[in-house]
Amino acid sequence: MDEGMTAVRRQFPTRIKAIDDxxxxxxxxxxxxxxxxxxQSALEKWDVSTDPKRAERVVEYQELVAExxxxxxxxxxxxxxxxxR
Known part of the structure; x- marks a missing residue:
């Protein structure tokens, strides 16, 4: 199983069969x-970053993950x- 499927299965544990199908x-x-x-991976990296743009990037990736x-x-x-079908 690839990383994408693993991440989505973790996000929606009650819908694993639908995800797999x-x-x-x-x-x-x-x-x-x-x-x-x-x-999600980028969000995790930015979340612990010390880069001055950290807060801005965290918000951007939070929004992207939500979308x-x-x-x-x-x-x-x-x-x-x-x-x-």
Missing amino acids: LSARSEDFREICRDFADA LSKEIEGALDHASLSPP
């Missing part, structure tokens, strides 16, 4: 999951309403 059939979903994992989380949740909701 959707990731098995959607490259777009897998890409969003990779972006989510990358954003991607909503996008993932929306994709999961949509997939649960649509039968698999």
